[in-house]
Amino acid sequence: MGWKAFVLRLGSAVNGKFSQLIFLLSLAYAVAVTQSCADLFSLDSLFGKTSMEDRVSDSLSSAIVTRTISHPTGAYRVVAVADSHVAGSSWESGERLAAWIASTASSSTPVRALLIAGDLTNSATEEQYAAVKSVLDTVASSAVAVLPVIGNHDLYTAAGWTLWKQYVATGSSWYPSVGYASFVDSSATETLRVQLMDSADCAVGSTQLSYLKGSLTASAPNIVLSHAPLFPGYDNSIWYLESDYERLSILQSMLGGDAPLYITGHDHTTSVISSGTVTQVIVGGYCDNRAMLVITVDPTAGLSWALSTVP
Numbered sequence: 001m002g003w004k005a006f007v008l009r010l011g012s013a014v015n016g017k018f019s020q021l022i023f024l025l026s027l028a029y030a031v032a033v034t035q036s037c038a039d040l041f042s043l044d045s046l047f048g049k050t051s052m053e054d055r056v057s058d059s060l061s062s063a064i065v066t067r068t069i070s071h072p073t074g075a076y077r078v079v080a081v082a083d084s085h086v087a088g089s090s091w092e093s094g095e096r097l098a099a100w101i102a103s104t105a106s107s108s109t110p111v112r113a114l115l116i117a118g119d120l121t122n123s124a125t126e127e128q129y130a131a132v133k134s135v136l137d138t139v140a141s142s143a144v145a146v147l148p149v150i151g152n153h154d155l156y157t158a159a160g161w162t163l164w165k166q167y168v169a170t171g172s173s174w175y176p177s178v179g180y181a182s183f184v185d186s187s188a189t190e191t192l193r194v195q196l197m198d199s200a201d202c203a204v205g206s207t208q209l210s211y212l213k214g215s216l217t218a219s220a221p222n223i224v225l226s227h228a229p230l231f232p233g234y235d236n237s238i239w240y241l242e243s244d245y246e247r248l249s250i251l252q253s254m255l256g257g258d259a260p261l262y263i264t265g266h267d268h269t270t271s272v273i274s275s276g277t278v279t280q281v282i283v284g285g286y287c288d289n290r291a292m293l294v295i296t297v298d299p300t301a302g303l304s305w306a307l308s309t310v311p
């Protein structure tokens with residue numbers, strides 16, 4: 001039994017006014033803990049913040065929920081980072097990331113996309129969103145797509161979702177936060193799908209579960225990009241999807257399709273764990289050590305990946 005369930009059961013298992021007080025305090029604490037993944041220290045989590053289901057329907061109603069990214073035939077790379085937590089009006093380490101991506105353009109395996117597994121900003125202020133956009137606008141081009149998913153810190157203000165749509169989910173290279181990107185080469189072969197999930201609340205909901213199941217394809221390998229891990233990292237942290245049903249549903253969908261890689265963040269500590277054909281990689285916080293996961297997409301050899309850091 002998890003300790004959250006324990007404090008709830010402690011209250012409900014006994015009678016009397018004192019016990020009821022304990023129960024109410026336990027309930028309030030459990031709510032706070034549940035919210036901690038989303039927004040522990042802000043009343044915005046209870047008043048005014050867009051709900052996950054609202055964000056999902058908002059995203060799925062967007063015209064850019066699915067997008068085709070065209071690229072020349074041959075191998076290429078996709079790079080993933082997580083938890084940039086941009087806290088000021090500039091993002092110096094992001095500029096290094098942008099420069100490194102640009103430096104691969106003339107290599108035999110150029111970077112075609114930057115995946116960001118949430119918490120782009122530290123506290124979802126407009127200044128931070130502007131700093132993120134300033135850097136990522138230099139990355140996004142006809143040759144490099146930018147595919148971000150939202151994290152809990154990107155919703156730390158009541159305006160977080162509005163700012164996300166204004167600064168992140170805009171432009172031809174951007175996504176709302178839910179949907180998928182289909183990479184198609186010049187011979188019309190689909191080479192990769194990146195599935196984007198909103199797990200900023202450490203939950204994904206039934207709409208996203210069925211959407212994921214329906215959009216996984218066997219014609220190309222799928223990568224699932226999501227802020228909250230399916231499984232806890234090496235330190236057995238509490239930072240992962242809260243519902244066992246949702247975790248198993250996602251795993252089952254990935255095992256049933258050609259979906260070998262679940263890329264995630266939130267935990268800030270790099271870890272790799274596999275279950276059957278599915279590997280989860282928690283990419284360590286970019287804000288801490290500029291960690292990145294580099295995936296090579298080779299039409300003949302398939303997917304391979306390696307952990308690295310931005311020089």
Ligand SMILES: [Zn+2]
Binds near residue numbers: 118119151152265
């Ligand atoms: Zn997070």
